[in-house]
Every structure is written in C-alpha cells, then in structure tokens.
Amino acid sequence: MTTLLETEGLTKRFEGVTAVDDVNLGVTEGTLKSIIGPNGAGKTTLFNLLSGGLEPTAGQVRLGAEDITGLPPEQITRKGLARSFQITNIFDELSVLDNVRIAVQAREWGGWNFLQHVASKAEYREQATDLLERVDLLEFRDTEAGTLSHGDKRALELALVLALDPVILLLDEPFAGMSQFEIEELRDLLDDVANEYTIVLVEHNIDVVMSVSDAVAVLENGSVIADAAPDDIRDDPRVQQAYLGESK
C-alpha cells in the first residue's frame, strides 16, 4: 500500500517548548488516520506543520514522493492537501450553494483570490450541487449559510474542502462543540467520505476516533507514543495512561 503523506524527524520548537518532537508518521492512501493526545500534546502544531501553517525547526513532510516541507499553505493545497478551515471560511451572507460554488471556482482559478465571474458559470453550479448532495445539504442550497445549524456548517465546511478536489483531507477537530445528534450525523458523513478519500483527523472525541479510524497515532509531549489500529490503541497501557485514562 502506498504511503501518501509522510513525516520524517518532524520537529517544531517554540521558545522553551518542543511542541512536536521527532515525529515519524505515515498515512496510507485510502485510509483514515486520527491523531489524538492530551491537551498540549502537539496535535495542532503537527496539523499546522503538515498543512504549511508553520515551518518546522527540523525534519520533512512528504506528499507522495514530493518534499512539501515549509511550502506556503496555498501551494500545499494546490498539490492536493486540503485542510478544513473551521467554519471561519464560510461566507455567512451567501447561500449554501454559492459558498460551494465559490470554492469550486477558486480551485479552477488556482486560489481564493478570484471570486469574480462567480454568477454565471453553469458548470461550477453543477459541481457545487453535486457536492451539496454528497454532504446531504442539497435541501439547504438556497439557505443563507450563516443560519445553518452548527452541524450543518461542519458539513458545508466539508463540502468546501471537497470542492478543492483533494488527494488528502486534513480535518481539525470537526466534532468540537457538537450535540450528540450532530456528532452521529457527521460521523456517518465522515465514514462515507472516508470510502473515497485519504483523511487525517485531529480529534478529541475518542468514541468517534475509535469508530471511524483505520489507524490512530497518539501524541504525548510532542512525541508519537503509539501508532496502530484502534483496537490496539485501546489496549495499549501507555495510551491508557497518557490519554484514555484522563478522559474517564
């Protein structure tokens, strides 16, 4: 099986803190890998190193055979690694459909700066409609995006990421702040999307992680202390001590 995304010796030091410490991770094509760990373990920092938001102090990030270390986020996105933008990327006053249409068009134009011409292009509209169907939001196509429920905004956000036509998706705590009902809906959607895409999920919700992941990497103090199938992670005493025990 092909490793699509890989880090080697990835390290990020802030003043006095090694947030990510010599991390070697691989994400196999077609799988969903979750990254978990207690507060301050380095998950967000790792996520930002993978997606280009931060430059590492040392080490490498590879997408396929290509070294993408230190590239700016837009370039990394263009190479096929798309990260979720945590709702802030949604245009509240625009309709749900227009939000996705702009994202599709941004991809075609190679970036987010080319928002003109959005009104007329039938093919963008068609692609956007397909994506809304994909994330079960078609019934809300004409709704103002800002009025969607929290859960539906997450689904819209997923459509925006898919609009970039990625080879790999990085999702940063998509389940945060959701009701149980919304969690279950988004989990089903994620499960479905995971059949088609390679996904990296940073997530606090252990139940979700255990049910959707093919593999789980556990960070503690910036280091990977375990990286295995969910069942093995559940049974790993170091993980129980570092993380799972904490949430009980």
Ligand SMILES: Nc1ncnc2c1ncn2[C@@H]1O[C@H](COP(=O)(O)OP(=O)(O)OP(=O)(O)O)[C@@H](O)[C@H]1O
């Ligand atoms: N910009 C920064 N400057 C200095 N220290 C930082 C910076 N960003 C993160 N850190 C430190 O790096 C460590 C890892 O933080 P990070 O936010 O990556 O952890 P996390 O696992 O995402 O935590 P959480 O689950 O609370 O979001 C922490 O000790 C944090 O205080």
